[in-house]
Amino acid sequence: SHYEPCAAACPATCVNPMAPGSCSLPCVEGCVCDSGYLLYNDRCVPSQQCGCWHNGQHYPVGSEFWTDNTCSSKCTCPAQGSKVQCSSASCPAGQYCGVKDGKPECLEESYGICHVHGDPHYITFDKVTHNFMGNCTYTLAKVCSNTTSLPYFNVEAKNEHRGSTRVSYVREVLVEVYGQRIAMVKKEKSQVLVNSVRQTLPVSAAGGAITVSRSGRYIVLETDFNLRVSYDADHSVEVKVPTTYFNLTCGMCGNFNSRREDDYMMPNGQQAADSNELGESWRVPDDDSSCGVPVPSPPCSAEEEKLYQSDQFCGMLTARPGSFERCHGVIKPQDYFDTCLYDLCALHGGQEFLCAALEAYADACQAAGVTLLPWRNATFCPLPCDANSYYDPCMTGCPATCTDREAPQNCSRPCMEGCACTSGYLLSGDTCVPEAQCGCLFEGNYYSVSEHFVSENCTRRCRCEANGQMLCSDLFCGEDEVCKIQDGQRGCYPASTDLCHIYGDPHYSTFDGKLHHFQGSCNYTV
Template sequence: MFHFQGTCTYVLSEQCNSGLPYYRVEDILFSLDIFAGFLQVNGNFASTPFSLSNGTVQVYESGFSVFVSTDFGLVVSYDTNHYVQISLPYAYQNGTCGLCGNFNGIRRDDFQTRDGEVVSSDVVFANSWQASGDDEPGCGPQCGGLDCAVCSVEETALYSNTDHCGILSSSSGPFAACHEQLPPQSIVDSCVYDLCVGEGYQPILCQALTVYASQCQQSGIQLPSWRRPGFCEIPCPANSHFESEGTGCPPTCVNPNSTHNCPLPPQESCICDSGYILSGGVCVPHAECGCSFEGRYYRSGQTVILDENCGRRCSCSYGSMTCHSHGCGPLESCRVEDGERGWSYQTFDGLTYQYPGACRLTLAKVMGLSSHPHFMVTAEKVPRGQHGFARILHFEAEGIHVSIEMARNSKVKVSEWNTCLKLCSSFNIYLCVHGHNTV
């Protein structure tokens, strides 16, 4: 157990020095971006569950987490907030590297840097695993290890009592049944540490309790209800309700019989009410299920343009996909939206290309030590509503940040308009947005 407050992208775990199938987990869950039942994979948004690489990679939701599993035994889960867990088969012993260590059963050599040196400093160790190509300005640890939290004796005593983190280790508390299998002290220590950093913010406590409860349930230990009104309650979306021992394989429109022979243990979940079923992360009446079409799932009412030449316009209506021939007009060119092709770019030297990218990309910035004023322009795609996405440009210069949002309805929103005018005037620059996604 170690604490590291870095703000860059880091390699959590990677296959090293073995002939086994290669994998790498960076920062948060394979760089998957998650929003309301949609996940972005290599620039493309898809609704869970789905598979990749001819079924060798499965992506699905269970409880409050998204899981990625491979045919060689790697399983990564992410609760879309703060907790990532990576599981590997024993064949990978002594064949991993990264922040999660080398998996050789020896703790004292886990702080092995990218260069193979075993160090005593967790900060030196973790910094060595910064992902290649991550050069965001200002990223890096602001403090080291336990020094990041200034926790007084009084605060330690307060946050360790049974009204706070101490509830985890209480022999008469709701988590006692799990103590023998999973000693709670490391979670308690982290909980106290985080509460010191967060000045007692209750959601931090709830996160720690949720992590331990989830680990217990994954180990087959069911706990008595520990949430209560006003304390770590779970609000559920429309047409669903909270269950402390919900199914690990919730029925979906893609697989309505998923609860049969479910291999996953029961866990805390928001379960669709009777008569409803999950459709792209939303509980809908059974009759309103969408369409499974050419390896993708589309919600009812969704219309998409398919094929590289935009040759088909297809609409999903209550389980039936209807497609018609489609072509671009004389003043139009084919560009598949919503991540299929992504943004179009033209370099300062006139090279034009398309790149699906991730959620946020750097378009231009001042490099290294320069006499020129610092600026940085980034672009990102953000989900809006259940089906749409907005493109946002972020412009930073001289401590000022302006965001320009381009919605699908062609409207433009600019944060701090007066600041934007002053900034663009002083730098003598123009940001031109052509159409919906060309910069």
């Protein structure tokens, strides 16, 4: 648009492009659309885009579209410049609601996505949100049918308190599939535990049927039957299952049957009264005897709630125009707005909690193929990157690694934000290194330079040398030693070793198994 001191008082619009010619009002000063543009809802749009606009997206006359990824409301554009008309609808029998090329559609083959984020909030396969703050280990999703011949899988999450005892965050994600137990652990972005042994990324297991690799900020486990479990090693987990498992799953993520009303299903087949009862029912026994469900946080004051709903806080998610507006027609922002408000109220604001909430919605949008406007900057939610890498808001989902330099060329994943390696560098674990400093690929596993391992029966110790060659030597355990795994490393250890474990903020598990919680900040004799 441009300024004119004497413009037509009846501007040309999408509804009436000829309005200035029949206008009897005197001219007024103001902004006028440039040639080839017409006014539509207080903005100038190209004349060829005079269909309908909805959530910042243009739709041609006669087109139909779903309003979000629940496929529960379908809209049409009836005429040029008019408002869209929407009505309740659903996918026909045999089809599933999914997202293709950044748009919700009814598809023959699709997938279910369960998203766990924040402190934590569980958005089920069928799009029901549970707010459950338990800090034990819980089943997220597993195969619950005894009649299917499909591969079995089980996904669990261990939560922990962080910053406040009233909320909890995901500390570890465990996936059981094909007889393998693979654990992804908080702040550990270069390695995972495979059957309790640390292995550097990328990892291949079960004869190549399981792969674990870096993708943007996430560690991603994929199987040959298209199960995909992603963890950002901080607070966000995504479980993605193909529709072949429709109505065959159970856990906090629900039963994946497109019916929202039964997403409180407990292991006994009954519906829980609330999210707390549901969460407690899916608790998995672990070695943390002190875990449980904290007392709920007190509600926000009216002043705090108004502040956190504003465009400086959670309102950023729903703002129009705004950084996330492009995604509103694909993934409904309201659930993420509600959980953002919940988190900021429980944790009394704080940019890191706001950033985590915005990040969760941005990740879901990018995973659906939506390209967002930049929302981070140097002072607001910056994503720091290590040496030889840089922040990229839309990097390849399959970065080049020391074991697969051509990975980006064969990538079917949508782009993701993350730290991309500088040109000439490759990913080794979570570090960008020159190709000459890549490690060793040995017996199907990757090892970074100087990394060592002990063979399964402790008869051989091997070390990756700087030239990419693995140097091995014989190993014999002593009379008072046994071959076992300790702290993720297999080796010869004293037969009578006892373990004192100190972790978290901090917790002390003594040699005799008693647990102490002590938050002192001085030096102490362990």
